[in-house]
Amino acid sequence: MLMAVVLTLISPTDAVLPGFLGRANYAATLKRLNLVDPDLVQRIHDGDGPKPLTCSSLLEARHTRQTRLEAGQPVHVRVTGLTPAVSAALSAALLDSPPKTWELDGHLFHVQETTCNPERHPWGGCNTYEALAEAQLSRQAPPDRQVTLEFASPTAFKSKGMTVPIPMPGLVFGSLVERWNSFSPMVLNPEMRRYGEEVMAISRYRLASRPVEHKNRSLRVGGLGQVTYVALAGDRYWLGVMHMLADFAFYSGVGAQTAIGMGQARRTR
Numbered sequence: 001m002l003m004a005v006v007l008t009l010i011s012p013t014d015a016v017l018p019g020f021l022g023r024a025n026y027a028a029t030l031k032r033l034n035l036v037d038p039d040l041v042q043r044i045h046d047g048d049g050p051k052p053l054t055c056s057s058l059l060e061a062r063h064t065r066q067t068r069l070e071a072g073q074p075v076h077v078r079v080t081g082l083t084p085a086v087s088a089a090l091s092a093a094l095l096d097s098p099p100k101t102w103e104l105d106g107h108l109f110h111v112q113e114t115t116c117n118p119e120r121h122p123w124g125g126c127n128t129y130e131a132l133a134e135a136q137l138s139r140q141a142p143p144d145r146q147v148t149l150e151f152a153s154p155t156a157f158k159s160k161g162m163t164v165p166i167p168m169p170g171l172v173f174g175s176l177v178e179r180w181n182s183f184s185p186m187v188l189n190p191e192m193r194r195y196g197e198e199v200m201a202i203s204r205y206r207l208a209s210r211p212v213e214h215k216n217r218s219l220r221v222g223g224l225g226q227v228t229y230v231a232l233a234g235d236r237y238w239l240g241v242m243h244m245l246a247d248f249a250f251y252s253g254v255g256a257q258t259a260i261g262m263g264q265a266r267r268t269r
Contacts, residue, residue, distance in 0.1 A: 001128055002251040003087035004080040005094045006059075006121040009102055009109035011069040017105050019064045020212050022153070022261015024104040025077045026055040031103075036093045040085055050179050051259035052083045053090075054252070057153060059123060063210040063224060074112060077102070078123050078264070080251045082183045087126075091116075123266075125250065129184040136244040143239035145231045146203065147246045149254075153264040154210040154222025157255045165209055165221045169229050170197030172254055175263075176245040179252040188241060195238055204228040212262060222255070222262055 018024075034041045044051060056078040061067055069075065079094070081087035093099075098114045116124045136143070149172070157164045157171040164171060174193030181187050207225040214220055231239055246267040253263040 001084045001087040002080070002082060002126065002132075002248075003090055003116055004078060004123060004125045004251055005090050005114055005116050006076050006078050006124040007094065007102060007111055008113040008115075008121075009075050009077065009104075010112050011071055011073060011075070011107070011109055013071050015069045015107050017067045017069065017107055018213065019061065019066050020057050020261060021061070021067070021077075021104045022055060022057040022212075022257075023214070025057065025079070026260045028103055029053070029055050029079050032093045032099055033089050037085070037089045040089055044086070050182050052081065052086045052183055054078075054080045054082075054258045054264070055261060056123075056264050057261040059152070061153075063154060063212075065213075069107075075109075076121065076123070077104075080253070082179070082252055127247075127251065129180070129186055132244050132247050133186055136240040136247070137237070139240070143236060143243055145234075145239065146228055147243055148204075148226060148228040148268045149246060149249060149265050150226050150268050151207075151222075151224055151254070151263070151265050153262055154212050154220075154224050155255045155263045155265065156220055156222040156257070163220060163256070165223050166207070167223050167227055167254065168196075169200035169202065170194070172196065172227075172229070173200065173242065173245055175254050176249055176252060177241075180245065180248060192238075192241055192245070195234065195242075199233050199238070200229050200231050200242070202227055203230040212257075214257075214260075220257065220262070226268065 173196035177192040249265040255263040
């Protein structure tokens with residue numbers, strides 16, 4: 001089960017907060033999940049490799065050093081679950097029994113609404129790995145050779161000991177296939193990373209670099225914007241996987257530090 005829950009938050013006062021609140025939202029999410037399943041929270045905290053959830057910064061963030069809030073102004077954060085256990089815990093903690101308040105960096109918001117209904121907010125949704133696969137791999141029409149991704153928060157990758165702030169095809173689809181194979185009951189060919197490196201190219205892009213402040217005031221730069229990828233070759237299977245992973249990005253995020261707000265992404269049509 002894949003789930004994306006959006007929380008509508010209302011600040012009771014004017015406030016100035018840090019420009020990036022992904023880590024604060026991660027802390028608030030684990031605190032809430034701890035009321036439902038403490039063992040799950042401990043496994044998430046201690047686990048190596050990709051985390052089975054993502055937590056956004058404010059979806060309205062302009063990715064500047066500070067975020068200014070007005071009293072009564074609605075803002076939104078988002079949490080996604082990539083496994084049945086995490087999605088079930090998110091449903092119990094946020095949808096079945098919505099919190100009344102949500103704390104980010106010491107500032108207490110009122111929670112106006114929680115939803116996973118995309119008709120209520122375009123960043124909400126529910127799906128399954130099986131449905132994503134069936135939608136692309138069993139379709140009769142030939143798949144399009146192009147796909148466009150929106151990177152809605154700074155996106156970066158770890159590669160050969162370096163941080164790469166540009167969403168190159170091999171890095172993007174390698175990251176997505178790694179997450180898919182970490183959490184899905186259906187395993188994909190890991191050669192998708194090599195397919196992205198050798199067969200896919202960027203045909204259009206509109207990107208800006210944005211720094212994200214982490215612990216100890218260290219900065220990590222990521223790319224923000226839209227990129228259109230094109231497959232220069234490939235049969236129906238590889239093109240179907242390309243589109244399926246592009247849909248999966250909505251839930252999984254892309255690249256490094258997705259649990260604390262980086263790499264929020266979605267396909268655009």
